[in-house]
Amino acid sequence: MSAYEEAVLEMKNIDSLLSQGYDIAHVYENLSGMFVELKKDEERENVQLLTADARKYLSIKLREQAADN
Structure with a gap:
């Protein structure tokens, strides 16, 4: 699996x-x-x-979560 595909799978899991x-x-x-x-x-x-x-994607989601609260 390419690095791109692995990153996409991890981001989809988070989403x-x-x-x-x-x-x-x-x-x-x-x-x-x-x-x-x-x-x-x-x-x-x-x-x-x-x-x-x-990891970068998670940091964006974490900031979004903090802004919502």
Whole structure:
């Protein structure tokens, strides 16, 4: 899979969870990538982002979420 295809899949995964009503709750990064915890009521989902484009995309979504609150 190309880097572009991988980034698109990671961004679609983020969009899918956000459209289901999940909010970004916690983000942390280490040498293995960026880890994002999303929550919806008592439900939690964890996503690992490996591509730089998906990480940038997440930062945009995080700013949008902050502006909405």
